[in-house]
Amino acid sequence: MQSLYFEPCELPPETETLRGEIREFLSETLTDYSPEVLSRSWAGGDAEFSRKLGAAGFVGMRFPKKYGGQERSALERYVVVEELLAAGAPVTLHWIADRQSGPLLLHYGTEKQRELCLPGIAAGEIYFCIGMSEPDSGSDLASIRTRAVKVDGGYVVNGTKIWTSKAHEAHYMIALFRTDTNVEDRHEGLTQFLVDMKTPGVTARPIRNMAGEEMFNEVSFIDAFVPEDMVVGKEGQGWQQVLNELAFERAGPERYMSSHILLHALIREASQNSSERAAVTIGRLVAHYATLRQMSLSVAGMQDAGQDPSLAGSVVKDLGAVYEQDMPKIAHELIGADPQLMGGSDFEKVLAYVTQAAISFSLRGGTREILRGIIARGLGLR
Numbered sequence: 476m477q478s479l480y481f482e483p484c485e486l487p488p489e490t491e492t493l494r495g496e497i498r499e500f501l502s503e504t505l506t507d508y509s510p511e512v513l514s515r516s517w518a519g520g521d522a523e524f525s526r527k528l529g530a531a532g533f534v535g536m537r538f539p540k541k542y543g544g545q546e547r548s549a550l551e552r553y554v555v556v557e558e559l560l561a562a563g564a565p566v567t568l569h570w571i572a573d574r575q576s577g578p579l580l581l582h583y584g585t586e587k588q589r590e591l592c593l594p595g596i597a598a599g600e601i602y603f604c605i606g607m608s609e610p611d612s613g614s615d616l617a618s619i620r621t622r623a624v625k626v627d628g629g630y631v632v633n634g635t636k637i638w639t640s641k642a643h644e645a646h647y648m649i650a651l652f653r654t655d656t657n658v659e660d661r662h663e664g665l666t667q668f669l670v671d672m673k674t675p676g677v678t679a680r681p682i683r684n685m686a687g688e689e690m691f692n693e694v695s696f697i698d699a700f701v702p703e704d705m706v707v708g709k710e711g712q713g714w715q716q717v718l719n720e721l722a723f724e725r726a727g728p729e730r731y732m733s734s735h736i737l738l739h740a741l742i743r744e745a746s747q748n749s750s751e752r753a754a755v756t757i758g759r760l761v762a763h764y765a766t767l768r769q770m771s772l773s774v775a776g777m778q779d780a781g782q783d784p785s786l787a788g789s790v791v792k793d794l795g796a797v798y799e800q801d802m803p804k805i806a807h808e809l810i811g812a813d814p815q816l817m818g819g820s821d822f823e824k825v826l827a828y829v830t831q832a833a834i835s836f837s838l839r840g841g842t843r844e845i846l847r848g849i850i851a852r853g854l855g856l857r
Contacts, residue, residue, distance in 0.1 A: 484776035513563025529599025543597030583708035606650030623652035642692035665713035731795035
């Protein structure tokens with residue numbers, strides 16, 4: 476049983492200088508983006524923007540300098556991510572590589588794998604996707620059936636991954652495959668691989684969502700050969716590696732700031748005809764945001780201190796999804812305007828996009844049911 480405590484975390488003074496630098500960069504770079512485009516932020520990709528961000532030193536910030544990084548702290552990266560999301564920057568292409576795939580390779584990867592990928596990630600030019608979920612498995616990763624069978628020089632992979640974000644635009648996948656079926660515990664016999672998405676036999680098929688985006692994918696592996704030197708970490712240790720990887724995924728600012736542009740738009744719209752009801756409603760939203768921010772900062776502080784943030788991160792992710800999914804309904808009820816995909820005001824267009832996109836916020840990074848199961852087990856309640 477783990478204890479659940481969010482140690483207060485203060486940002487160090489040097490982060491204020493960094494915050495000014497990233498704000499100046501964004502003010503110069505995002506001038507031609509409309510509010511509707513900015514509302515997509517975490518799900519909006521722009522290769523040119525990612526390259527500019529990398530060239531400015533804001534991608535791969537925690538990487539060693541020999542791989543193109545800045546050797547910054549988790550809290551310094553936190554400030555940059557917070558500003559990117561607050562501005563609605565189109566970050567999705569480089570996001571997964573920067574957030575979790577790069578750190579995973581730093582921790583478990585070989586020197587060859589690091590040299591192959593990390594400099595390109597830091598430059599904002601190499602994108603990653605994560606091959607975890609499978610059809611009929613959902614977030615129950617231990618039930619995966621995609622097989623990697625050992626052959627001379629590597630492995631032959633057959634199976635399917637699904638809900639794989641941006642796989643059709645990614646250069647590499649960190650994939651979890653079953654390498655041993657003769658195990659008593661289904662959490663054993665799992666191994667992570669670094670997969671080149673151009674590998675023959677690997678096919679990504681985009682799945683269009685309600686917002687009209689091709690965010691998710693179904694990825695099939697048909698006799699796809701993965702070289703032996705692309706095993707990440709140790710064969711059979713994939714389950715524990717995945718758990719460590721998910722700690723990077725579940726508690727960042729993106730878990731409560733995906734709807735942030737809608738909050739900005741709501742404040743602007745309400746200020747045109749201010750009322751006590753609007754003040755109370757927006758005040759409550761901002762208070763919830765401030766609380767989630769402090770909890771998320773605490774998790775970043777745990778990462779900097781080398782502590783295990785998995786339980787706390789799961790709590791932040793679950794509460795953040797509830798907050799984000801409630802915001803479109805609150806905004807609609809307060810303003811009375813209907814979402815408009817075509818021809819509406821900036822507020823109506825932003826509201827329309829977030830209303831559609833918010834449905835998926837409780838799926839990414841683990842479903843609500845899975846997360847609450849993790850929390851219950853961590854607290855000794857099941």
